[in-house]
Amino acid sequence: MRRRGSSSNPQGVDVFVPPRDYTVEARRRLPAATKRIGPLIERLTLEHPDAKIALSFSGDVELLVAVMLSAQTTDLNVNRVTERLFRKYHHPEDYLAVPAEELERDIFATGFYRQKARSIRGAMRALVEEHRGRVPRSVEELVRLPGVGRKTANVVCAELGEAQGIVVDTHVRRLAQRLALTREQDPVKIERDLMRIVPRADWRLFPHLLIWHGRRVCDARRPACERCVLADLCPSSRA
Numbered sequence: 391m392r393r394r395g396s397s398s399n400p401q402g403v404d405v406f407v408p409p410r411d412y413t414v415e416a417r418r419r420l421p422a423a424t425k426r427i428g429p430l431i432e433r434l435t436l437e438h439p440d441a442k443i444a445l446s447f448s449g450d451v452e453l454l455v456a457v458m459l460s461a462q463t464t465d466l467n468v469n470r471v472t473e474r475l476f477r478k479y480h481h482p483e484d485y486l487a488v489p490a491e492e493l494e495r496d497i498f499a500t501g502f503y504r505q506k507a508r509s510i511r512g513a514m515r516a517l518v519e520e521h522r523g524r525v526p527r528s529v530e531e532l533v534r535l536p537g538v539g540r541k542t543a544n545v546v547c548a549e550l551g552e553a554q555g556i557v558v559d560t561h562v563r564r565l566a567q568r569l570a571l572t573r574e575q576d577p578v579k580i581e582r583d584l585m586r587i588v589p590r591a592d593w594r595l596f597p598h599l600l601i602w603h604g605r606r607v608c609d610a611r612r613p614a615c616e617r618c619v620l621a622d623l624c625p626s627s628r629a
Contacts, residue, residue: 419625423571426623427587430569433619434599438606441598443549445469450525450550451517452476455485457542458510459500471499482514482523509537529554540578553593556584561604562597568608568626 420426434441444465445456452472459468475496479485485493494507513535517523526532527550532543544555556562558577562584566572572583588596607614613628621627 420570420623423569424587426569427571427589430620430623431588431592431596431599433623434603435595437619438599438602441595441602443545443598446472448476450546451480451482451514451523453549454513454525454538454542454546455479455510457545458513458537459497459506461506462502463500468500471497482517485511485514486518506537512536513538525550527551540581544581548594553590556581556588556593557597558584559597559601560610561601564610565600565604565608568613568624569620570625 445453445460446469447453447456455475456468456472459471478496490507490511493511494503497503497506497510500506516535517525521531525546526535527547529540529543529547532538532546533540540555541557541559544553544557547554548557558566558581563577563580566580566584571587572580574580574583584596585593603620604610607618613626615621615624615628618624618627
């Protein structure tokens, strides 16, 4: 943006004027995140009553494998692969009974198949040797499995029992920042901020609400602010 001729610029020389940051102004006008979080959750719950995990699975081992496969690909793509995969592999031992190359072929369509196959086989071996073939129910134990990070552990814990943290994926990160629920960039720090303001009873549901809102309304490139139920609570809204 450039401006010519003014009292402070009598010669009319082009001067760069930085664009006005309306987000900063909106942050000042809106209530604090702790006061907005209740209405945010209520509105999103009404807007997305079907918000839940999109991965298809039956049982704890299938859940763990599906979440591990979901890295760097879509849930829809994972479901296509696991529809066949879970007919062939039923127990942790099954993933160890075939050559690594065979498992790689079976999960090839999810991308990064060599790394994922290595992680899955490592995790399955740990389940057999250390957990009697059962998937642990705590984040602390899950993150010790090969190839299992905090996000995967949070998803598994939330779906198998009580959520012990808040899942932070790309949608949750983007919306949490746009809604001024955090100023952080690191997923671990974002999770920490969200855990401070989101009631524990909502830790399991909250990320699903943001994920589905991100997919349906708050797109990364072209957010549909004009039809967003959070427009008056969001400092990033263009409505």
